[in-house]
Amino acid sequence: MSLVRLLFYVMSFIAVSSALYAALSKNLVRSIFIFFVTLFALAGLYVLALADFVAVTQVVIYVGGILVLILFAFMLSGRETLNVIQQQKGKFINMAKVPAVILAVLFLAVIVNIILKADADNLPWIKQSIAQKNEIVPTTLMTENIGINLMTTYLLPFEAISVLLLMALVGAAHLSRKEGRA
Amino acid sequence: MITLTDFLLVGALLFCTGMYMIVSKRNSIQVLIGIELMLNAAILNLVAFGKYDKLNNGGQVFALFAIVLAAATTAVALAIILNVYRRYKTIDPDEIKNLRD
Numbered sequence: 001m002s003l004v005r006l007l008f009y010v011m012s013f014i015a016v017s018s019a020l021y022a023a024l025s026k027n028l029v030r031s032i033f034i035f036f037v038t039l040f041a042l043a044g045l046y047v048l049a050l051a052d053f054v055a056v057t058q059v060v061i062y063v064g065g066i067l068v069l070i071l072f073a074f075m076l077s078g079r080e081t082l083n084v085i086q087q088q089k090g091k092f093i094n095m096a097k098v099p100a101v102i103l104a105v106l107f108l109a110v111i112v113n114i115i116l117k118a119d120a121d122n123l124p125w126i127k128q129s130i131a132q133k134n135e136i137v138p139t140t141l142m143t144e145n146i147g148i149n150l151m152t153t154y155l156l157p158f159e160a161i162s163v164l165l166l167m168a169l170v171g172a173a174h175l176s177r178k179e180g181r182a
Numbered sequence: 183m184i185t186l187t188d189f190l191l192v193g194a195l196l197f198c199t200g201m202y203m204i205v206s207k208r209n210s211i212q213v214l215i216g217i218e219l220m221l222n223a224a225i226l227n228l229v230a231f232g233k234y235d236k237l238n239n240g241g242q243v244f245a246l247f248a249i250v251l252a253a254a255t256t257a258v259a260l261a262i263i264l265n266v267y268r269r270y271k272t273i274d275p276d277e278i279k280n281l282r283d
Binding site for chain 2: 002004005008012015016019020022023028031032035038039042045046048049050051053054057058061062065066069070072073074076096097099100101103104105107108111112115116119120121125126129130134135136140142145146149150153154157158161164165168169171172173175176
């Protein structure tokens with residue numbers, strides 16, 4: 001087994017197990033902090049998929065921005081948030097969660113079945129891409145190419161997303177201001 | 183060598199975990215974490231397929247766009263959650279059943 005494959009297994013194990021812990025934990029704070037670990041492990045998986053720029057963006061935006069935002073919202077919403085969690089303590093198997101478990105497991109079964117049937121490694125366009133040497137290999141530097149593509153091929157979505165970010169910023173500021181003053 | 187199917191399976195597991203969180207959790211912030219997990223699973227798939235597109239970088243560029251969109255979504259969703267908390271004094275999605283009047 002090569003080192004890359006071993007790293008892939010370690011990273012995906014950390015990602016999936018910490019996501020499961022975040023899902024099953026009854027403590028909200030613990031669930032938020034273990035989500036940090038999931039995001040870091042996913043950044044590692046992006047590196048293994050040879051997308052280092054996306055991995056760095058993931059660390060900067062998700063870990064640096066979104067999680068701090070979630071922690072802020074948690075701290076601003078106060079003690080009532082925790083009361084909800086304390087009520088559902090007690091029984092080990094909560095009957096209210098059974099439908100959710102069934103839904104998730106069945107969906108997982110369907111999606112795994114589809115993935116195995118689709119056989120993504122033998123798709124025609126992927127074979128063609130490998131044959132034409134259009135595949136990213138570990139020695140290529142992709143960041144420069146991403147920058148060029150962002151400013152040429154994908155300029156329109158880039159501008160659209162910048163306008164959308166401005167709108168989200170203004171909207172979030174408008175929603176979270178104090179009531180009373182029109 | 184890591185095959186494409188490996189990445190897709192990890193993405194499927196993360197997606198189903200996120201879906202479980204969205205359906206079962208009784209706290210809006212944990213529902214939001216579930217949504218983030220599902221988005222991350224989608225981004226993982228984009229990145230995994232983007233490996234086979236060196237010239238145009240379609241997968242990686244749209245993974246970047248998806249990350250930025252997730253940031254915008256989270257900001258607005260958290261502002262809404264704060265507003266809901268101010269009005270109802272709870273953020274349990276089951277308890278919020280009334281309109282403004």
